[in-house]
Amino acid sequence: MPGPGEFELIREYFSSRFQTEGQPRSGSQGSADQSVVLGIGDDCALLSPPAGKTLATSVDTLVADVHFPASADPYRIASRALRVNLSDLAAMNAEPLWFTLALTLPESNPDWLEPFARGLSETAQLFGITLVGGDTTKGPLSITIQVTGACDAPLRRDGAGVGDHIFVSNILGAGAAALPIVLGEIEGSAEQQQQVDAAYYFPEPQFAVARAIGDFASAALDISDGLLGDIAHIGEASGLGAELDLERLPIAPLAQSIKGEQALETALTGGDDYQLCFTVPEQHLRALGALQLPITAVGRMQAESGVRCRLYGEDWQPGGTGFRHF
Numbered sequence: 001m002p003g004p005g006e007f008e009l010i011r012e013y014f015s016s017r018f019q020t021e022g023q024p025r026s027g028s029q030g031s032a033d034q035s036v037v038l039g040i041g042d043d044c045a046l047l048s049p050p051a052g053k054t055l056a057t058s059v060d061t062l063v064a065d066v067h068f069p070a071s072a073d074p075y076r077i078a079s080r081a082l083r084v085n086l087s088d089l090a091a092m093n094a095e096p097l098w099f100t101l102a103l104t105l106p107e108s109n110p111d112w113l114e115p116f117a118r119g120l121s122e123t124a125q126l127f128g129i130t131l132v133g134g135d136t137t138k139g140p141l142s143i144t145i146q147v148t149g150a151c152d153a154p155l156r157r158d159g160a161g162v163g164d165h166i167f168v169s170n171i172l173g174a175g176a177a178a179l180p181i182v183l184g185e186i187e188g189s190a191e192q193q194q195q196v197d198a199a200y201y202f203p204e205p206q207f208a209v210a211r212a213i214g215d216f217a218s219a220a221l222d223i224s225d226g227l228l229g230d231i232a233h234i235g236e237a238s239g240l241g242a243e244l245d246l247e248r249l250p251i252a253p254l255a256q257s258i259k260g261e262q263a264l265e266t267a268l269t270g271g272d273d274y275q276l277c278f279t280v281p282e283q284h285l286r287a288l289g290a291l292q293l294p295i296t297a298v299g300r301m302q303a304e305s306g307v308r309c310r311l312y313g314e315d316w317q318p319g320g321t322g323f324r325h326f
């Protein structure tokens, strides 16, 4: 059983890898990260927010064997944990600044910690976010990450209007389709394995799309629980409902190859997509279209509450309504 001394070591592990104050932030043309006055090692980090910006902050816990298999590659677990949190920043059109990590571990195992810390630091580098504090405790494996970003024009859920067009970014259903292979329930071909790895452990936070739609979108969120449930969140926050034309959904090839006839339902109700869902008023459609973004219009907001699904004009009833946490 690891004593407190070993957890001191873990802290050192992260401190040495993430000594960051005054270090260049990736994506900032090598300029020093002046926002971190004091990083890991004191009672608190001291942070200096960018002038004139609004801070966006979010926290998320990933529990072993609930949100990822405990036996998964630690490098990939770290990548997924940070990326799904970054996705929440992207959904608000916030640029990443800082994050903190609370790590609960069953044991102090360098063979696990080394790749985990490497995955975390490489992902942080990639997205220009700085680890500024953390805590380790002993217990069943779980990872809590709090991210903070800065925004000029936050994309909220509550701004959609009646008749606004509903868009999604990229493709849907890959994350949920990946799950049976991630869990080892089915094996999958080599090509599927590759797509599963990308979809599940390296989801791409949609910062570029969020930046591009910032001036046009009336509401946005990232799709973590499935499009059907998440568009309902925009509807509830905006006091509206939505209608979706399911034949338009950009279904992931992985969902088609793994789920077959269930691919549409997977794209609609499966979780773990981390794509953006956003609404755009009619008058901005032309300007948005000119940007040639990887986005697809899938429906309209309506005054009547609830979400109505149509497939080629016919009413369509889904079997589930997205991932339920409890």
Ligand SMILES: [Mg+2]
Pocket (backbone or CB within 6 Å): 087, 088, 091, 221, 222, 223, 224
């Ligand atoms: Mg979210």
